[in-house]
Amino acid sequence: MTVIASKGAGPFIAPAAILSLLVALVPVIFIFYNSTAGGTSTEAFTSILESNLFLRAMRTTVEVSLLASLLSVVLGYVVALHLARQSARRRAALMVLVLLPFWTSILVKSYAFTIILGREGIINSFLSWALGAEVVLPLIFNRVGVMVGMTNYLTPLVVFPVLASLLAIDPALYRAAEIMGAKPARIFLTVTLPLSAPGVLAGALSAAVMSLGFFIVPALMGGKQDIMLANLVDFYTREVLDWNVASAVGVILFALVAIFAVPAMLLRGKQQGAR
Amino acid sequence: MTHRRMKLPMINRRNFLAKAGLATAGVLAAPYVSTSYAATKELVLVTWGGNYRQGMEDGLVKPFMKETGINVTVLDTPDMAKVKAQVMTGNVQWDVFDAPGSMGASGATNGYWEKLPSGLFDEEDLTLKSKEFLVPFFTFAGGIAFDPARFPDGKHPKTFADYFNAEAFPGRRTLRTRAMETLEIALLGDGVAPAELYPLDIDRAFKVLEKIKPHVAKWVEATPQTVTLLQTKEADFSFTYANRIQASNRDQGVKLGFSFDQNLNGVEYLAVLKGAPNKENAFKFLSFAMKPEYQASCMEAKGGAPISRKAYSLLKPESLEWLPKLDATNNAYINDEWWATKLEATERRFKEWLLG
Numbered sequence: 001m002t003v004i005a006s007k008g009a010g011p012f013i014a015p016a017a018i019l020s021l022l023v024a025l026v027p028v029i030f031i032f033y034n035s036t037a038g039g040t041s042t043e044a045f046t047s048i049l050e051s052n053l054f055l056r057a058m059r060t061t062v063e064v065s066l067l068a069s070l071l072s073v074v075l076g077y078v079v080a081l082h083l084a085r086q087s088a089r090r091r092a093a094l095m096v097l098v099l100l101p102f103w104t105s106i107l108v109k110s111y112a113f114t115i116i117l118g119r120e121g122i123i124n125s126f127l128s129w130a131l132g133a134e135v136v137l138p139l140i141f142n143r144v145g146v147m148v149g150m151t152n153y154l155t156p157l158v159v160f161p162v163l164a165s166l167l168a169i170d171p172a173l174y175r176a177a178e179i180m181g182a183k184p185a186r187i188f189l190t191v192t193l194p195l196s197a198p199g200v201l202a203g204a205l206s207a208a209v210m211s212l213g214f215f216i217v218p219a220l221m222g223g224k225q226d227i228m229l230a231n232l233v234d235f236y237t238r239e240v241l242d243w244n245v246a247s248a249v250g251v252i253l254f255a256l257v258a259i260f261a262v263p264a265m266l267l268r269g270k271q272q273g274a275r
Numbered sequence: 276m277t278h279r280r281m282k283l284p285m286i287n288r289r290n291f292l293a294k295a296g297l298a299t300a301g302v303l304a305a306p307y308v309s310t311s312y313a314a315t316k317e318l319v320l321v322t323w324g325g326n327y328r329q330g331m332e333d334g335l336v337k338p339f340m341k342e343t344g345i346n347v348t349v350l351d352t353p354d355m356a357k358v359k360a361q362v363m364t365g366n367v368q369w370d371v372f373d374a375p376g377s378m379g380a381s382g383a384t385n386g387y388w389e390k391l392p393s394g395l396f397d398e399e400d401l402t403l404k405s406k407e408f409l410v411p412f413f414t415f416a417g418g419i420a421f422d423p424a425r426f427p428d429g430k431h432p433k434t435f436a437d438y439f440n441a442e443a444f445p446g447r448r449t450l451r452t453r454a455m456e457t458l459e460i461a462l463l464g465d466g467v468a469p470a471e472l473y474p475l476d477i478d479r480a481f482k483v484l485e486k487i488k489p490h491v492a493k494w495v496e497a498t499p500q501t502v503t504l505l506q507t508k509e510a511d512f513s514f515t516y517a518n519r520i521q522a523s524n525r526d527q528g529v530k531l532g533f534s535f536d537q538n539l540n541g542v543e544y545l546a547v548l549k550g551a552p553n554k555e556n557a558f559k560f561l562s563f564a565m566k567p568e569y570q571a572s573c574m575e576a577k578g579g580a581p582i583s584r585k586a587y588s589l590l591k592p593e594s595l596e597w598l599p600k601l602d603a604t605n606n607a608y609i610n611d612e613w614w615a616t617k618l619e620a621t622e623r624r625f626k627e628w629l630l631g
Contacts, residue, residue, distance in 0.1 A: 051623070052627050053626050053630065107497070107499055110500070114509055118508070119508070119509060141492070141509075219452070219496035219497060220500065223494075224452070224630070225630050227626065227630065237356050238354060238356045239355075239377070239618065240618060240622075241355055241356065241385065
C-alpha cells in the first residue's frame, strides 16, 4: 500500500478512502463512545466481563472462528489447487459450483444439511444400511453441525485469494524445480506453498473475521451451547435496547477482530517488503 | 405541506435549488409545526414481510386507502432499535408500528408510543381491552405440533402437561432459546393454572426445564425451524404456532397436526410512534383495523385470531379451525407487562442455564 501511495496514487485512492472513513469509522467511533456512556462510565464493560454468559459466548466465538477458519483454509486450498490445474473454461464452470453455497439462503441450506446429517439423514441411513445395524451419529445440532455449516459458507472466501496466488506462480518455476530433480512433494513444499502464502493469509483472515461476526449458522445448526458474541449484540440492541452493553460487546468483538487482523497485516507487509 | 405538495410536479432544473431549499426548511421546521400534519394524506406502516405483509395489504391497507383516501406506505420489519433511534434523534419517520407483545410493552415502558385517544375502539367488542399506548391487534396461538402419521391420537402430547411428561409421551421435543414462552409452558406443564401464571415462579420453571432437558432435540432460535424439524423427523413433537402449521400444511405434502387443547397465546399490538408525522391518520388506521369486518378480512388473509368478537362470525369455517377457541379456560396469554421489566435478567439467566 505505502509503496503504491508514494508513487502519486493518493488522489485516486482519496475518494474511496474518505467514503469508507465516513461510512465505517464514524459509526465505529459512535460505538466506542456509546460503550462508555459518553466516556463517563465503564459499567457496561464490568457488567459483561462479570457475566458468565458473556465469557462463555466469547470463548465459543473464538473457538468456532479459529476452527472454522482452519478447516476452511485446508478445504479451500485443496479446491483452489484443483481449480488451478484445470483449463480456463473448465475452471470457470467449476468456480460457479464453488460460489453456489454463497448464493443459497442459509435457511434452505440448514434444511438441506438436516436431510444429509440428521438422525434419519442420508449419512446415517447409509451407514445403518451398510453396517446392518442402526447408526445414529450426532452430526447436526452440535459443534460438528456448526463446522459443516460454517466451512460451507467460508470455503469460497478462501478459494478465490488462494487461486489468484496459485495462478500467479510462473510455470517456469515448476519446470525448473523438476529439472533440478525435485519430487512433487518437494515442489509443493518449496515452490507452491510459499508462493501461495499471501493468498492463504488473505483467505484465512477473511474467513476468521467473517466467522467472528457469525450467529445464524450456529443458531440453526449448532447445539444449545453454541451461542456467539453476535447473538449477544443482537439481544442487547433489539430486545433489551441497552445500547451501552451492546456497544461494549461490539467493542470487544472489534478487539478480537483486530487481534486476528493486525498480525496478518504486518506479516503481509513484511512479505511485500521482502520481494 | 399541501401547498408544497401541489407545486412539486412543477419542479424543473431552474427552480430546483429554490425548491430544495424550501423542502429542507420544511423538514427542519417539521418538529415545530407537527399539528399542521393533521391534514396530510400519508401514513407509514411498519409490518412484517412475506405472506404476512401481503395479507396486511389485501385485508386491511387497501380497504383503508379506498375508504379514507390516505396513501399508506408499507415498510418491512418492525425493529425496536430503529424506533429507539428515531425517537431519540427526534427524526420520526414511521407512524404505525406492528408490535409483538414484548416490543409493544418495552416501547410503552420507554415512552416510545403516543397515548391513544379514548373512543377509538368499540371496547365491548374486544376480547382484550385496549391499553394506554397499545391496542391488541390479534393473537397467535403457541402449542404442540406433531406428525399424525407417526404419532396418531393418544401417542402425541396435547397439553403442556403432556409435553413435559416424557414418560407418558416418549419422543424428542423442541423448545425455544428464549425464556419468554418457554418458562410459561414449563409452568403450565407443571400444573400451574393459567389464571395464576403471573408473576412467573421462575425457580419452579427452571426445575421443570431441568427434567425435560434430555428430551429436547433442538433449542430453536429461528421460528421456521420449529416446523422443518418435524418435517425432517429430527423432532417428534414441536412447540410452534398454529399459523405456521396452517401455512405449511397448505404449501407442503406432509400434513402436520396442531393441538388446540391448550395454547399459550401471544398478543400482537398496534402502536403509534411518539411524534409520528401523520399521527391523526395513524389513529384513524388503528380504529379502522379494529373494526370487525377488517379484523376478519385481515386475519383471513394472513392468519391469527381476531380481537374483535364479531369478526369470528365473519370468518370462513376452515379458517376458524386454525384459531384457539374463544372461551377455552386452560389457555393462557403472555403477559407482556410482566416481561417488560424482567426481560434482561430472566433472559440472561435462561441463556446461562442453557449453556450449563
